Amino acid sequence: MVSDTTKRAEDDTTSPSGASDSLGRRRFVAAAGAVGIGGLGGCMGVAGGQSSNETVLDYWTLFGGGDGEIMASIIDKFNEQRPLGENVRINRQRTPWAEHYTRLFTSMTGGKPPDIAISHASYLRQFQDALVDISDNLNSNDYVDTILDACRIDGGQYAVPMDSHPVGLYYNIDLLREAGVEPPIDSFSKFQEACNAILENTDALPFSPDPYWGGGGGFRQWFMGLHQYEGSMFNDDHTEVTFGGDAGTRSLDFLASISGERGWDRPDISADRVARGIRNGSVAMTVNGTWYVSVMQEQNYEWGFDKPRVFPEAQQLRSTADSHTIVVPKQPNLSDERVQLSVDAAEWITQENPSWGAQAGHLPAYSPILNSDALRKSVLWDKTLKYFAEMAADGHLAYWPQLGNADMYATSNWTWITDAYAQNTPVDAAIQQGVEAWNSAIQ
């Protein structure tokens, strides 16, 4: 290349006119090209980020806040201990929740996905075609059966299960006591009594079903009510919407009554209103997932937790649940050795780190950790985890359905719930809108 360019430059000096200008321009272009190629090479070197004898596994996560810090510490531990060999390192990249699946999906379609990535179990069927079946690579099956089953589709094993994250009732004990109520909140009548007492005796709002109305928590809580009233969202093969009847309506009717006739909350779904209220003590109770412990632990008041018995006349206790899992996306020219290394890394993350439960608050999927002293003697065990574990053991978890062509978390699929909560739309009309939206989504 260099000699060719040099030769052309020498030839140019024999041109009858404008030779020096032409030469200058061409030298500039050649230099710019060389710099560009050098830059590209530099970028590629940085992207690779590894020396010749080091194997780097790219790992995409979606965790922020408290559990994001715990996951970062787990990967730091991996990179310090090097459990899969001195030359194997994990490069963790965190993407915001809202962008994680779009980014993962586009990386899969582009043929450049990470080696391992976090995926909710509810997304596995959507990604099935782009995931490696790791049935022959998994070294241990000692995971909680229901969570492990959620990682199996059509007889194949498509993920290493990491946890289960149901939801429960979090409350401000100081506010309860100010209202004259003593925890636990172990029945709907006790919950109702607490809400009314807080309304009458304090300046706080008693209860909002979701601390982050813009994030889909209201949908999660409606889904919980649907199952507490023995309903379901879809038929077994997910081709038909089934929540348009009594159970779905009762669940939404109760949620709308919280901001309506019960007056326990305002019909205001501003994204951060309740989150601020929980923090500053102007909202007493809310429902959220395992991960919310990191927020509650930061508060300067005494807080408590109970199973979510928040729906009146519920036929059964159910809590909405999903699982974090670790998947191995397909890649062009992916070797068996690389797949095995990726699965080994995923197993190390899920099997060797009690902190994912003891500190991040999630219910570990790996049975030896779930039954370990490290977890059961942790502060969070008595606070939240034992309740989550009981619900899991008693079959009280209602898992998100695994849809093949629709996203359970997509905002447009649940705004009919927030619309009813904001008292914009009557419950029956909102349910009808929901049925139409989901019928369109699962087509």
Next chain:
Amino acid sequence: MATTDKLDGITPESRSGRELMEGVLFASPYLIIFGVFLLLPLLIGGYMSLFDWNALAPAESTFIGLDNYARLLADEQFQNALFNTAYFAVLTVPSILLVGLGLALGVNRDIKGQGFLRAIFFSPYILTVSVAAILWTDLYSTQYGVINYYLGMVMSNPPQWLQSRLFAMPAIALTTVWWLVGFSFVILLSARQSVPEYLYEAAKLDGAGTWRQFRDVTVPQMRGAIFFVIVINLIWAFQVYGQPYVMTAGGPGQATETLVMYLYQAAFNQRSFGYASAIGYVLTAILVGVSIANYYLLGGDNE
């Protein structure tokens, strides 16, 4: 020249060919970028719209002809998104034109601080959509928003701007007008400043008042700029995505879900890339149709 050409051994024909070649070479960077990043995706999109497209395994996609377009006709969510987008365009395009024109004519007067006002009116336009949307979301906030703080002094229940079916889209439209009007203002100001003063002097001699001067001199002379402002804002309005995405996520219900939001949802939430491509093609057809209609209604005889 002919002598020189002969001396150089270059005939007029070969010179013409060489100029053509130089022209193509100069245009080639743009042509390559246009071809790779616009034309090719456009053609691929049209191809995809005829399939039940499997993005993870394209070879397994099923040819379904015009089924995606037929499905659009019966899709109420698409019709809702189309209506919302048209409503947004109706709210924003005339407002941007009128406010932009008003600001341009005002600043064009012989007043102090003209440059400062130009900068102030243009400055929102330099913000990114997320910054503008978050700023106005805070202004509209029911908890700490300045708007409801002052409205609360004169009314007991100020509107929940972004949560009300009635107010959500107008609130987004107001944000958009504030954010984008600066661009149209600059275009219209430039057009107004290029209108020759003698036309106004002649109109005055003929007894034309302020309104007649505006109607018969200013507007006709600025017709090209007005046409451009309308068309560009219509295109932007039909492509709206960022403001409703950040401010309302398409809610309440689906009251602010726009065509591009629905397209994105079809593609990345439902993984229906063929259907999303069909939505994109319908959107393109609408924009081309609206632009042609505008051309004949407003700009057809403009040189």
